[in-house]
Amino acid sequence: MLDSLSDLYWTYQNIIHGIAVNGILGLSVYLVLSIGQLALGQAAFMGIGAYFGAIATTKLGLPFPVALVTSVLAPAAVALAIGAPTLRLTGVYLAISMLGLGEISRLLFLNWEYAGGALGLSGIPARGGVYLLYGVLVVLIIALFFVGRSRIGRAMEAMREDETAAGVMGVNVPRYKLATLVASAMLAGLAGCLSAHLSSFIGPNEYGFEMATTILSFALLGGIGTPLGPVAGAAILTLLPEVLRFLADYRMMINGAIIVVAVLFMPRGLLSWRMKRTV
């Protein structure tokens, strides 16, 4: 009996990991969406985190915690560096610039021989595991709940509704924007590192436009009223291809359709809970 339980777990292990990783990614895009910005750079930050973390363990032989820290700091540094000029842009310009930066980072990884270039990095040791993954996810959800209910959360919502008004009311808009971008980059990088150490192989083409839109669809499906929204969206979209195996060919079609339907008909997403605030 125990044998078949552990077999069952082994069979679905990858999916179980996937839900948690995608949940963290959903939270990362949630952060940026909740101040009203559309950032399509999560996939690139995820890639940076994955690569730096994987290089740390595979090429430099460093222990896993060090890799985790690297995978969080590296994207944060990049976000800080590009944040200043990029965040002066709004809306569409910001989205396109993040797309451009994402492509640049993909091309850089592609040509970086040390990191494997087009062949990617294989042989990444298995580290972390389901408890770490879900532990991190839960901690993040709780943390974001607290942030959301605090003054910071109110400022962020104000920015989302009307940036100019928020600025006039005393919200330090540029600082919030940068902080949000950095935080979101850190989460994405963390997800990337965790995911890399559970799939033993990463390649530069995994972190491009397709991944960026997939991550976006987590939040669009689940809604961004609360942190649980994107996580729920991620869970559903991770399970969907497995549950509906015959729709494998149509996976991207479904992703696309979901985004369309979500934006047109469900602007609040599936879980349209609003955050209750005490402050």
Added chain:
Amino acid sequence: MLQQQLVNGFVLGATYALFALGFTMMFGVLGVINLTYGVYFALGAFAALWASKSIGLSVWLALPVGAIFTGCIAIVIDTLLLTRLRRAKAPELSSLMVTIGATLFLYTGLSVVYGTEIRRFPLDFAPSAAFEIFGVRVVATQALIVVAALLMAAALIWIVRGTKVGLAVRGVAENPDAAALMGVNGGLVTHLVSFMSGAIGGAAGVLIGLNFNAIQPFMGENMMLRGFAVIIIGGLGDLRGALIAGFLLGIIEVLTAGYFASAAKDLVAFALLVITLWVRPVGLFGRAAAKRA
């Protein structure tokens, strides 16, 4: 070799410019970054391909067929997706996101129906003469593209600047409510602009598919990223800008690959894109300003 490389860059630039014309018009007038534009590109090519294979049309007839077909589809898609958002005066981001989703859906759908292998137009589809002038080799289709890009740009600019229709279009672009008050039928203008940019996109697809002999469902996706670069560098909504930026990008890319390193060719477009956004977001000729924090 320099002359040949310059010609190469010029031709490549013409393809970028051709692609960007309809794209930038859509944004300039309708205020929406319509990512499904890339699909129009592919649709035009496939429509013309079908016309050439089943009815045996050559490029001179198949091109308008492809263009008109795509123009109509553009109207349908615009109505389905964007009218609702426009009426609700939703933020730009919503239209961006909706078109991202629609693009994914349509590309994948097209590849499910047609498969992802590349195809080409039949050999007798277009004149295939090659000539050599001043040590430079040019093929008829390349000349066709350059001429088409210039002609279309000229035609569009003339329509927008010099006709009453163009006036109506510009009016709606600037202030839809005021235009309506002045008796302009906003809905009709929107449909017209959709049609035109869809048609241009489709025509671009036919010509570019012809030049590179590579017709496949995702052909628009690769052009799209370059298209972004071109319209941003040229200035969102500016036709002149799209033309010039397109040619410029083509030439710079080819010269980079030819004299520097071919691996850097792809980087050029994105690097220029990002630099433009950081230094002068309005691009060469653009009007809309980015907010200064």
Added chain:
Amino acid sequence: MRAALIAALTAALIGAAAAQESKEPIKLGAIEVLTGPNNRYGVPAQRAFDLAVDEINKSGGVLGGRPIAIAYEDSAGNKDQAMNAARKLIGRDKVPLLLGPTLSNEMFAVGPVVNDRKIPIIGTSTTASGITAIGPWVFRTAMPESDVIPVTLKTAKDKLGLKKVVVMYANDDAFTKSAYDVMKDSLAKLGIETLATETFSGKDTDFTAQLTKAKNLNPDAIVVSGHVDAASGIILQGRQLGIGKNVRFIGGNGFNSPKLAEIAGEAADGTLVGSPWFLTKKDEVNQKFVKAYKEKYGDDPDQFAAQAYDTMYLVAKAINAAGGTEPEKLREALQKAKNYGVMGPFSFTEGRDPADASGVVVLEMQGGKFRIFGETS
């Protein structure tokens, strides 16, 4: 008397049950790309597996009468899906052996997991380097580029007297990059000078910049590592730019497709490519396979089908030699297995790669069709 009857009946029932049990199919697992852009590699493999299984089962199956059955899972070219498929087939369906996955990228992700679990896995189309290094349970029957390309280049050098070439490769794909590495190595070993190395993206459609540069350097040939989409564009544009017919294009495995002629037309005449297998190989085993495949599916088989077909026969032999499906015995049997298939004689090296490269041929494109380089008929 009654007791004897009951005993006989029971014995008969048990016998019937045992006979039934012994006819139970041996279920193998296969992960292939069946949908999506890369299914042109996975679908032929599936078809060939099915063809081979049909033939094997018709002629008595394995282990004294048990038919083989294959449970397919589609990876759609997605690494995660391939991973999930592997776990399902092994963890839930408990297959004793896995065939595939189709792409090298997928194998890099799936291989370590399957290897850890101690189930043999055989890649029939994964040609990147480092596959079999994943572990002792990972086998590969696909002829890697490192066996084919040196033959192609040497033949070209011997027959054409190549001295200097320009190399172009797609740098955004593991397969084409790997093939390029092999090309670089072989060219150096053969003493052929590389005048320049240009890169492109597999999704590019404009190669005029790189080709103009190449033309100016006056190479004897242009060596290209890319998939057929880019390859056709390169050849076509190269000729348009005035690169003469005397400068041949020499390609890696990506060139090995009828699409090349379809898209590039006349311009592709004279193109050389090495292949581990060839459709019109006059060998009897091959001809029988081609005929059967064409009858069943209406299309000609390609090398992915050929490799899969041979692999299935090899697996059947191994199962018989192992006397069952116990993984460790199966693994040992595979290591020692030998087969004479449509690709020619086959056995594994110590490192579980194909040991015999004598079936490799160099093909030349003429008039829209490939034929053996050097043959005039």
